[in-house]
Amino acid sequence: MSLPLFDTEPQPAQPLAEGAVLLRGWAARQDAAWIATVRQVLAQQPLQAAFTAGGRPMSVRTSNCGEWGWAAAGLRGYGYTRSDPLSGRPWPAMPTFLQQQAQALAAQAGYPGFDPDVCLINAYAVGARMGLHHDADERDKAAPIVSVSLGLPCHFVWGGLQRSDPVRSLRLEHGDVLVWGGASRMVFHGVRPLPAGQHHLLGAERWNLTFRMAQRPYRG
Template identity: 45%
Template sequence: MTSLDLFSNLDSEPLSSDISQHATLFHQFLAEDDDALLSDIRGVLRHSPLRHIQTPAGHKMSVKSSNCGEYGWLSDSQGYRYQKTDPMTEAPWPEMPSLVRNKAIEAAVLAGFDDFRPDSCLINVYLPGAKMGLHQDKDETDFTKPIVSFSFGLSVNFLWGGFKRSQKYQKFQLQHADALVWGGNDRLRYHGVQQLKDDVHPITGRCRINLTIRQAG
């Protein structure tokens, strides 16, 4: 993660666009705070390092992952789940940085979700070639709470599908400092990320960093 040593700020104002009924993309929402947010995440990763996790079927995910907050999302032979301790360190996950939490709540409120109390932040780092297949986020206890996704670094094509994996999906680009929020009737839509193309971003280098902030408990 040495690529996180370089930072800069962007000056453009955030713009929003509706992806579907209860999904909103806020362009450049994090631009003024990207330096501080990435510094906070770098601190988290010093305590709970990135690792490749495996699906219950034994396949290694192409992204590297870690967590912060009260709960961390995990996958292994025991299945998909949240738990309060990092199996690598056998310690509680690092505390979610206050700036991450506050920006997630702010984005959720702007998207129309007032009662969001995030307690879990999944950190995924994509190197060129990494991707995330179409999936639902359904390991949480309360589906009335939204999902907030922050993007940093290289741009990637995001897949926004229906309520079955076989349904057609639309595709749009997530760029550095974008925030995407979805919930309500869209909460259980299938979504994913196309393979990351090789390039260099002036802030993160050859990678994309994604934070997925949820209310898990």
């Protein structure tokens, strides 16, 4: 039996910038299903250390599911691959629940036809961060990014189209969903060091799921 996409009336979408929409708490309404499904993925593809393209260690740990995955293994593999470069095994298939939720969230943000072939899972322990960057390796930049926050709140950094542009900090809570595309698709963004805390489902940790269309053309 499939779960409904949304089990209560969600909050209205909040425009963040041109092409960018914040859906406050939309994933919290089925957070048990989100977390259980991610744990099923992690049982097949455990979290592993991540490295920059230059080989420097990152403070997040990563996993993937879908036809493609983001390999952050430094000089051994960096970018989208069909298999884990460390084990040689294909990435686990994306669970139907995650696929359907990502499609519905993108449509709600004004991006119908979104069909992700990647779900990147970033796990943040207290103090972990993500430097300012933009997502530039996807084949079709018309496709948006769908980002789901679970667990501890974070301070998300939203910049401009140049790394040197001014930034603002946005607090993302458990269950918040940020979708960006269009004029905001190549905006630089990041995450400040995760503050200490305890979440009732994930403890002292934050999960960030980003759904992307790495190789598929977008027909929205």
